[in-house]
Each structure stands twice: as C-alpha cells, then as structure tokens.
Amino acid sequence: MKPIWILARRELAATFDSPIAYIAGAVFLVATGLLFFFGLGGTDDFFAAREATVRPLFEYAPWVLAVILPAVTMRLLAEEKRQGTLELLVTLPVTDLQIVLGKLLGAVGFLVVALAMTLVLPALVLSIGHPDVGAIVGGYIGLLLIGTTFLALGVMASTWTQNQIVAFIVGLMLCVFFWTATDAILRLVLDQPPPELALLSFQSQFADFARGVVDFRNVLYFLSVTTLAVLASTYSLRSRHWQ
Amino acid sequence: MTSAAMIQVRDLVKTYGDKNALSGVSFDARAGEILGLLGPNGAGKSTTMKILTTYLSATSGSVTVDGIDASSNPLAVRAMLGYLPESTPLYADMVVYDYLLWCGEMRGLAKADVIKRMADVARVVGLENVMGQVIGTLSKGYKQRVGLAQAMLHNPKILILDEPTSGLDPNQIIEIRNLIRSLGQNHTLILSSHNLTEVRQICDRVVIIHKGAVVADGTLDELEGRVASRHHLIVGVQTTDAHTQDAVKTLLAETPGAQAVTFSHTSQSPVPTAFFDVEADTDIRSALFERVRTAGLTLLELRRKSLDLEGIFQSLTQSL
Numbered sequence: 356m357k358p359i360w361i362l363a364r365r366e367l368a369a370t371f372d373s374p375i376a377y378i379a380g381a382v383f384l385v386a387t388g389l390l391f392f393f394g395l396g397g398t399d400d401f402f403a404a405r406e407a408t409v410r411p412l413f414e415y416a417p418w419v420l421a422v423i424l425p426a427v428t429m430r431l432l433a434e435e436k437r438q439g440t441l442e443l444l445v446t447l448p449v450t451d452l453q454i455v456l457g458k459l460l461g462a463v464g465f466l467v468v469a470l471a472m473t474l475v476l477p478a479l480v481l482s483i484g485h486p487d488v489g490a491i492v493g494g495y496i497g498l499l500l501i502g503t504t505f506l507a508l509g510v511m512a513s514t515w516t517q518n519q520i521v522a523f524i525v526g527l528m529l530c531v532f533f534w535t536a537t538d539a540i541l542r543l544v545l546d547q548p549p550p551e552l553a554l555l556s557f558q559s560q561f562a563d564f565a566r567g568v569v570d571f572r573n574v575l576y577f578l579s580v581t582t583l584a585v586l587a588s589t590y591s592l593r594s595r596h597w598q
Numbered sequence: 599m600t601s602a603a604m605i606q607v608r609d610l611v612k613t614y615g616d617k618n619a620l621s622g623v624s625f626d627a628r629a630g631e632i633l634g635l636l637g638p639n640g641a642g643k644s645t646t647m648k649i650l651t652t653y654l655s656a657t658s659g660s661v662t663v664d665g666i667d668a669s670s671n672p673l674a675v676r677a678m679l680g681y682l683p684e685s686t687p688l689y690a691d692m693v694v695y696d697y698l699l700w701c702g703e704m705r706g707l708a709k710a711d712v713i714k715r716m717a718d719v720a721r722v723v724g725l726e727n728v729m730g731q732v733i734g735t736l737s738k739g740y741k742q743r744v745g746l747a748q749a750m751l752h753n754p755k756i757l758i759l760d761e762p763t764s765g766l767d768p769n770q771i772i773e774i775r776n777l778i779r780s781l782g783q784n785h786t787l788i789l790s791s792h793n794l795t796e797v798r799q800i801c802d803r804v805v806i807i808h809k810g811a812v813v814a815d816g817t818l819d820e821l822e823g824r825v826a827s828r829h830h831l832i833v834g835v836q837t838t839d840a841h842t843q844d845a846v847k848t849l850l851a852e853t854p855g856a857q858a859v860t861f862s863h864t865s866q867s868p869v870p871t872a873f874f875d876v877e878a879d880t881d882i883r884s885a886l887f888e889r890v891r892t893a894g895l896t897l898l899e900l901r902r903k904s905l906d907l908e909g910i911f912q913s914l915t916q917s918l
Contacts, residue, residue, distance in 0.1 A: 361703045372691055439687030443748070446651045447704050448677040596655035598614065 358449040359457040366461025370427060376465060379423040383469050390415035391476055407484020409477045413494035413565035416473070417557070420466075420502050421534045425526030427465050428509030429519045431458045432592070437517040451592040455585050459503075459510050466502040470495060490567025497564020500577040501557060505530045507584035514591035533557050533580070604629040604756060604786040605650065610659035612645050612810075619645045620810045622659070629755075632782040634801035635790040636911070642810040643790040644684055647760050650788070651681045664755060677705070680749030680785075684760040686741050690734030694725060694744055697733060701748040712751070719747045723777060739770035746774075750781065757781060759789040763796060775799055794911060806911065831876040831883065832862070834899030835890060836869055843872045846895065850874055853889050855882040871898050 370376045391412050392401045401411065435441040444454060477491045509526035516522050534557045560576045563569075603626035612620040620642045627633045635643045648654040650661055652672040661668040661675075668675045689697055695716070702712030720726045723743040728736060733744060742762065749757055762778060763771045779800055781787060791797050797804055798818060806814040806821075814821055835846050843861065851859040855878045862873040876886070883900060890897045 357706070358704055361700065365700050369689070369691065438690070439683060439685060440689060441687075442648070442653050442683045443681065443687055446653050446676055446679070446681050447701075448673045448706065449704065450673070595653070 358447075358453050359460060362449075362454065362457025363460035363464065366431065366458055367464040369430075370461065370465050373430070375426055375430070379426045380465075380469050380472070383419050383423050384472055386419045387412060387416050387473055388476070390419070407480050407486045409480050409486055409491050409494065410565060412473065412476055413497065413561075416498055417501050417534060417561060420498070420505055421530035422527060423469075424462070424466065424502060424505040425509040425512065425523050425530055428458075428462050428506055428513050428526055429523040430513070431462065431510055432513040432588075433516050433519045433522040437519075445592065445595075452585070452589045454592065455510060455514075455588045459507055459585065462506045462510065463503055466499065466506060470498055470502070487567055493564050493567035493569045496569055497561055497573075500564070500574060501534075501561055504533075504557070504577045504581045504584070507581040507588075508533065511584045511588045511591070514588045602629060603627065604631075604664055605788070606660075606662040607646070607650070608660045608662075610646065610649060610661070611657045612642075612649065612654070613657050618810055620649075620656070620659075623807065623810070623812055624659075625805045625812060625815055627756075627786055627788055629786050630782075632778075632787045632789070632800055632802045634797040634804045635788060635807060636792065636794070636797050636804050637790075637807035638792055641807045643792075643807055644760055645810075646807065647681075647683075647758055647788070647790060651679055651758055652676055677752075678755045680752065680754040680757045682742075682745045682749045682757075682759045682762055685765070686745040688733050688741060688744055688748075690732070692733055693729075694731055694733055694736075695729045697744065698747055698751060702751050705752045707752060715751055715753070716747075719751055722750075722780075723747050724773070737770075739766055739773070742766060742770070742774055743777075746777065746781075750785070754785065756786045756788070759787070761790055761792075763791070763793070771796075829878045829881055830903035831878065831886070832899065832901050832903050833874045833876055833886060833890075833897070834865075834871045835874070836896040836898050837872045838870050842895075846872060846890075846893075847874060849889055849893055850876055850886065853882055853885050855880045855885065869898070873899070875903070 391409075394401070394411055394415075432441070435444060445451065477486070480486045481488075508529040509522070512526035512529060513519075513522040515525065557577075560573050563573050605627040607626070608624050610620050610623040611618075623642065623646055625633075635646060637643050645654070649656050650663075650668070652668050652675055655669060663675045663678055666674050666678075692700070698716050698719070699709070699712055702715065703709060707715070716729075720729060723746050725740070725743050725747055728740055733741065736744065746759075746762070749759070759778065763774050766774060775796060778787065778789065782800070782802075789800065801818070803817050804814070804821060805812055833850060837843055837846060843864075847859055847861055850856060853876075856876055857879060858875075858877040860875045862875050865871045865873070876882075883902075887897060887900060
C-alpha cells in the first residue's frame with residue numbers, strides 16, 4: 356500500500372504544479388455553476404424553477420467531468436513514456452499494478468478537490484430552502500464514483516501512447532462514449548433494446564445517485580468498470596515485456 | 599579483489615518482432631568488480647541492461663542476481679539494484695531534494711533514513727549546492743549527478759549505468775569518471791560505453807558485445823595480449839624528396855624479418871621527415887637502425903606502436 360500512497364502524493368503535487376489542474380478546475384467550476392443556475396435554457400433555470408434542489412448539479416456535472424478529467428489523466432503515463440522516466444519508475448521495487456493505482460489515486464485527489472469546491476452550490480441551496488440532504492450526499496457519492504471511473508479510463512488511455520494529446524482525445528472519447536453513447540448505440544442497433552442491456556450505460560447506472568439513492572449494485576457497477584480499466588492499464592504497462 | 603559471481607547472465611536472447619537484438623549473451627559480473635559492456639551503437643548493450651534491471655524480459659535465457667532469478671522474482675532483484683538509464687530520464691519539474699526523497703521513500707526507506715542518506719550521497723556526487731534547485735534548470739552534468747544519486751541512494755549492492763558520460767563536456771566526463779571509479783570500491787558496477795578510453799580508465803574487466811553476441815570477455819591486458827602478438831613499428835627518416843622516400847621504403851622492406859612496410863605520411867617541421875609503418879613477427883628494431891644508418895640516412899624516430907583498444911576493438915568486431 357505504501358508505495359501507492361507515496362506515488363499518489365507526488366502525482367497530486369505534480370498535477371497542481373502544472374497549469375492543467377487550474378484550467379480543468381476552473382472549467383469544471385464555471386461550467387457546472389452555469390449549468391446549475393441556468394441549465395440548457397427553459398425550465399432548467401434554477402431561478403425560474405423556484406425549487407430548493409441540487410439535482411441539476413448531478414445531472415450536468417458528469418458531462419463536465421467526462422470532458423475535463425481526461426485532461427488531468429492524459430499526462431500520467433504518456434509523459435513518463437515520452438520522457439523515459441517510466442524506465443526508472445518501473446524498475447523501482449514496486450509492481451505495475453501499484454504504479455497504476457498510485458497514478459489513479461493521485462488523480463482522484465484532484466477530483467475530490469474539484470468536487471469539494473462545488474459544495475458551495477448545495478450550501479447556497481441549504482441557506483435558502485430545505486433540500487433533501489440525503490439526495491445531496493447520494494449525488495456526491497455518485498459523482499465521486501463516476502469521476503473515478505472516468506479517471507481510470509483516462510489512465511488506461513494514457514498507458515497506450517507517448518502523446519498527451521492522443522491520450523486526452525482517446526480518454527475523452529472513452530468517457531463520453533460510456534457516459535452517453537451506449538444508450539444511443541443500442542437504440543441504433545436494436546429497435547427496442549432490452550432494459551437489461553440499457554443498464555450497461557453509465558447514465559442509467561448514475562440515474563439513481565442523482566435521485567439520492569445509493570444502490571449497492573450501482574456502486575458495484577462503477578467499481579467493476581474502474582477495476583477493469585486498472586487491470587487493462589496494468590496489462591498495457593506489462594506489455595513492454597513481450598513487445 | 600573479486601569473488602563469486604554477483605550477476606550471472608546466461609544465453610540471453612531478445613527478439614523485437616523478427617529482429618534479433620541479442621542472440622545468446624552470457625557473462626558474469628563478480629562482486630566488487632567494475633565491468634564494462636562495450637560495443638558499437640546498436641550492439642545490444644542497452645537491451646542487455648534493460649533485461650538486467652527487469653525493465654524488459656528476455657525472449658529466452660536467464661539473469662541471476664546474487665542467487666535470485668530476475669524473471670521469477672523481479673522485485674527482489676530491483677531492490678538490490680541502482681539504475682541509471684541512458685540519457686538520464688528525471689522529473690524535470692521536481693526540486694532535487696524532493697525528487698531524491700521521493701525515490702528513497704518509493705524504495706521503502708523511512709523518511710529519516712532517506713534524509714540521512716541524501717546528505718551522504720549529495721556529498722559524494724557533489725550535489726550539495728543544487729539540492730534546492732528544480733531539476734529542469736540544471737546543467738547536463740548536474741542532471742547526471744542527480745541520476746547517479748538516485749541510483750545509489752539506497753546503497754544498492756549493484757549499480758547499472760547505461761552510457762553514464764554520454765552528452766557531457768570533457769570536464770564533466772572526467773568528474774563523472776572519477777566518481778564512478780570511486781563508487782566501484784563499494785559496489786558491483788556494470789557500465790556500458792562505446793568509448794574505449796573510458797572503459798580503460800574505469801573498468802576492471804570488459805565484455806565486448808557486437809551484433810547481439812559477446813565477442814570478447816576478459817581484462818584489458820588479456821584482450822590486448824590476444825591481439826597484440828605482432829610487432830608494429832613506426833619509423834621516421836629525414837628526407838627531402840619523394841624519390842628518397844621510395845628508396846627508404848625498399849630499404850626497410852628488405853630488412854630481415856620485416857613483413858609489410860607502408861608509407862604513412864610526411865611532416866615538414868621541424869625537419870622534413872617521412873614516416874613508415876613496419877610490421878614484423880620479431881623485434882627488428884636494431885636491424886632497422888643499422889640499415890638506415892649504413893645507407894647514410896638519418897633516423898629520427900623509431901618506436902613501437904602500441905595496439906590500443908581501438909585496434910583491439912576493430913580487429914574483434916570487423917572479423918565477424
């Protein structure tokens with residue numbers, strides 16, 4: 356465990372040493388803030404709805420996370436490959452799995468900071484009305500889970516290339532694809548997709564969290580996808596041995 | 599000085615796709631020895647080192663470090679190694695102090711121990727004045743020292759240094775060579791180089807790799823002895839014109855024992871001199887001297903051409 360923690364600490368510090376963390380953080384806060392207050396127009400408007408709820412935050416935040424989190428993870432392994440520092444890192448007495456987990460944990464640190472900064476929105480709503488606190492807690496648990504899953508997908512993309520831009524674009528495509536496209540593609544392929552298949556998309560898995568319901572199966576779903584991405588990343592690091 | 603083999607490399611084969619990078623490399627490094635891996639660029643030195651450090655796996659063959667098999671127990675082997683890869687990759691945005699502290703902690707050392715070791719290592723490699731600097735702002739020579747410092751931070755039994763002086767200026771090269779020489783007193787050290795002078799200055803023993811195979815393995819004296827059985831002489835005779843040069847060449851060639859005489863070059867200062875390379879199977883220096891003198895010519899130079907490492911290297915790698 357210890358090397359994972361030591362690696363994560365360095366990654367978090369390196370993230371905040373680079374402008375990317377501040378740009379990604381600012382984009383996240385501004386975009387979620389605007390979407391929270393003004394929505395995409397019409398009835399979404401927080402002021403027009405006249406309802407003390409944080410739900411719009413949980414509806415829009417995953418979209419924004421899917422775009423900004425790959426920018427946080429793109430550097431993690433692609434840069435090590437390009438600079439050659441990967442060779443020193445993987446010849447330390449640590450396993451490839453520990454390296455992937457350390458990198459991911461460091462990025463989760465950024466996610467926690469970014470989510471913590473949005474707490475001003477529920478605080479605001481709490482000050483003017485009586486929203487469902489359970490729903491707020493459930494929503495944040497959901498955002499942490501889906502964000503971690505996005506980060507794991509981004510880390511995986513970063514193990515596939517030396518080029519940060521490529522890592523970002525591939526990570527972005529994976530995140531957006533899993534967030535939105537599974538439903539759309541199912542509908543394209545099948546006229547009436549069976550509801551079991553629809554359950555595979557992030558959106559349907561996240562829906563309960565946004566309503567404030569923390570279902571064990573939804574938690575397990577995101578943890579499973581994260582685990583798969585971590586294993587795929589580890590495999591990708593290991594593949595240097597048989598290339 | 600040397601004892602049992604600290605590192606045993608046996609029949610290493612490494613193929614990248616259909617390209618053979620290594621085709622059966624075997625050698626030993628004994629405890630406390632400085633071993634030089636020598637070879638032209640692309641010979642397989644770096645690949646061998648990447649396998650030794652468990653960065654890559656061999657297609658077949660084995661590496662045993664202090665009795666531990668590297669492929670079945672890579673973490674135990676890595677713990678014994680300090681490694682400086684080619685071109686010294688470092689985290690450019692970190693401060694030297696933080697970087698070394700991080701390396702030590704990643705290797706499982708307690709923070710207090712790392713800080714103590716860092717002070718020692720910084721003194722040995724000469725980093726004391728730049729510990730607070732960002733690595734990216736350092737000169738190449740200082741970066742190399744940071745690379746060496748991270749390699750020896752945990753006081754490993756074995757140091758593996760891939761081209762440790764490449765890209766440095768002449769003064770930095772001398773400093774780093776002296777440093778490596780002093781490290782050899784406490785560590786088993788394997789370094790790669792394509793610089794023969796460097797290997798002569800630093801290494802106890804040399805393994806020459808060429809086209810993915812070991813072509814020579816021994817001390818420098820042994821290798822020189824193997825190639826330098828013939829006598830090579832350089833003869834300089836005072837002469838002013840080309841006609842005399844031809845005559846001198848014939849004169850030298852007719853000396854009993856002389857096998858091949860070739861004209862080398864002329865020099866005009868301080869006096870016009872023609873130089874010849876003479877090969878013989880015995881020592882014919884006194885006979886040559888007599889012949890030149892009785893011909894009424896002035897012998898200005900007569901010396902043995904020591905067959906240097908370049909010569910050994912060429913004769914070993916070109917015959918293949």
